[in-house]
Amino acid sequence: MFFDIDPDNGIPIYDQVMRQIKFAIAQGVLRPGDRIPSVRDLAKELVINPNTIARSYQGLQAEGILAANRGIGLEVAKGARAECQRQRKTLVHERLMQVILEARQSGLDEESIERLYRQCLAETSTRSVSQ
Amino acid sequence: MFFDIDPDNGIPIYDQVMRQIKFAIAQGVLRPGDRIPSVRDLAKELVINPNTIARSYQGLQAEGILAANRGIGLEVAKGARAECQRQRKTLVHERLMQVILEARQSGLDEESIERLYRQCLAETSTRSVSQ
Amino acid sequence: MFFDIDPDNGIPIYDQVMRQIKFAIAQGVLRPGDRIPSVRDLAKELVINPNTIARSYQGLQAEGILAANRGIGLEVAKGARAECQRQRKTLVHERLMQVILEARQSGLDEESIERLYRQCLAETSTRSVSQ
Amino acid sequence: MFFDIDPDNGIPIYDQVMRQIKFAIAQGVLRPGDRIPSVRDLAKELVINPNTIARSYQGLQAEGILAANRGIGLEVAKGARAECQRQRKTLVHERLMQVILEARQSGLDEESIERLYRQCLAETSTRSVSQ
DNA sequence: GTGGTCTAGACCACC
């Protein structure tokens, strides 16, 4: 699929999965009404324990982003897209804030931070979507 | 002191302490030869378990940034400043990369990311060092 | 028909169907000898998977409340009415007991429970049968 | 402790635990600031897998009813009591509604329902708290 | 086939 999970980056796998599903919905890759991969399928594909995926899905259900069809599977909820687009900015903003805050606390001036920012932007610009 | 620890931001406390000590050295707030606060004192000041501070100090010793001083206490090692200045950029860069990478994966375009970046910069510019 | 199925209330659909058929028999809406709707028809009407209806019917057959009729369909068994009337009180009593028990465990006093009871009674009194 | 878990009553164990903790807080048996039993201790006491307890605790944390002290344990959050008292009525009301609604659908008249209600009240009145 | 729950046991980070 379109997910890129890193089991060792410190962020819990179930959380990475949740975030990436939200991002996929925000982008329209997954749209309201779409069925999402079954727990078992996604687990197999990402080489992750099904329980971990199930945990992600349950979290997303609790947030109202996924909706259950008894015995059939899960689908993207109706209002999910707007919600995910909202959250996308929030989620990114949150982390960016942490980093910028730390950068300032480290004593770097705005110019140095700006330089680092440009560098990161450049380093990621050529990476393909799959990475 | 000059530290700003947030026990709830997901980053281990011992790691936050290590980073902030490095930043203090990079900025010259702590200079080679300076004694650093005792485990007990710093723990009391930051309202943190002494074991956690001890762990931070051990990590910094292992990196050669702190040096044991006659069995009395720890002091900033001689070459520490240059090393810490080097690390400062690396540490910030590392985290910034993670965030930018995720931002791109989320489907945000460069312009949106830029906007979020400016916003974070602005939101942190007025914050005092203590926050 | 006269059923009111809620797929999301935690009670298995097949069980809701079984209970409501029993209630219909207890009330005389369905009478011994009456043919009941085919699995297909009822499934279509309630927008439920036919397997689920089949399971309900099997359960009712096993209890002797429905009887196979010349290989053509199912009908309400002879002694069903009395049995269903007996069960009606038992079924309701059972669930009521659970709730009251939990209410007491929760520390609510009899007066508070009584108030909640009256409230529920009032809230359901005006609801039409279809809801 | 003060919990009464029935692994076979259809309600998930983790949910029963959550509810009973909320009830304990509502009653003041557990008060804001109190440490709650460790995952392992409660699991041992209730003869339940620790993961199941952990799930309950995580749910309660997500609701803001429990608060974490890193490496130390969980405690009842400040505003928890009011919240739990509110929820207590809601939780009981919810289930009571279901039952009353079903009772009406079953064709029982108010008088019969009332009789069942009184009976349940009587049957539970003499039961000790432990049951 | 689907998801939901539970157990068992492991490892980790933190205090």
Add this chain to the structure above:
DNA sequence: GTGGTCTAGACCACG
């Protein structure tokens, strides 16, 4: 010691 995460594998209810 604490909770958090993950894996493995099982069973269940539902469609």
